[in-house]
Amino acid sequence: MLAASKENIVDIIRSTARFGEAYALRKYEAIIAAAKDAAVFGRALPSNAVRIRLYVDTYQEYQKHLDTLLKALHETVEKLQDTLIYDQICLLQSLRGIGFLSAVVLIAEMGDFKLFSSPKKLYAYFGLDPAVKQSGKLNGDKVHMSKRGSSLARRILHMAALNNVKVSKGSGTPVNPVIYDYYTQKCTGKKKPVAMGAVMHKICNIIFAMLRDKKPFEIITPEEHCRHFAAEHPDKIRKSA
Secondary structure (H helix, E strand, O other): OOOOOHHHHHHHHHHHHOOOHHHHHHHHHHHHHHHHHHHHHOOOOHHHHHHHHHHHHHHHHHHHHHHHHHHHHHHHHHOOOOOHHHHHHHHHOOOOOOOHHHHHHHHHHHOOHHHOOOHHHHHHHHOOOEEEEEEOOEEEEEEEEOOOOOHHHHHHHHHHHHHHOOEOOOOOOEOOHHHHHHHHHHHHHOOHHHHHHHHHHHHHHHHHHHHHHOOOOOOOOHHHHHHHHHHHOHHHHHHHO
8 A cells, every 4th residue: 555656546445435535535544544554563464465355355246236236226217117206216316416326215215295295294204394302391492303204315315415515626616506505594593414404404395396396406596486486376476465
């Protein structure tokens, strides 16, 4: 490791971990520190090399099985063409941070979308609804996510939220200006984890609207959204007025 090129090691880590350059550089520094330590204290034993090779072989075999399962999943979804489920999976992939596997998991966890008449029901099903801890006669004063729904769905929503508040490294512009502005506004008065929870709610709202309207995601400002809604639902606007 000490003799190898830094660029080569970082490239290998990035190609396998897929977590970006910052992650690869941190792992590289940890590897080099361990290599220097081994050189000084004599930990570079042949048995360690055998153990590492066994770990690598196990990982590669495990990855082969995962690739086989993913291929089978793709084939299964392809057979669902011209169905509502197939269309919903394609729609969800138009939102940044939701790929093929995430879209399939969300639809599988959700089941029949017709069961959710409002975004609030979808929040509750995913465990994003607020809950206050209680014990006997004592009521807590802090509100948390109930987390009573699907943990898999929450993980996907969290990853989607993280992807939508990212800033492009090259240009420095947000990848989703609307969600980024919403997140920064929440951060002014709340802690970052709480603000991220609000973004997850926002993402859940977007998913509900996409599946309800059967339209792919597009970045529009709240003002544009209001204008579109008024044009498409003039009766509701007149009733509210």
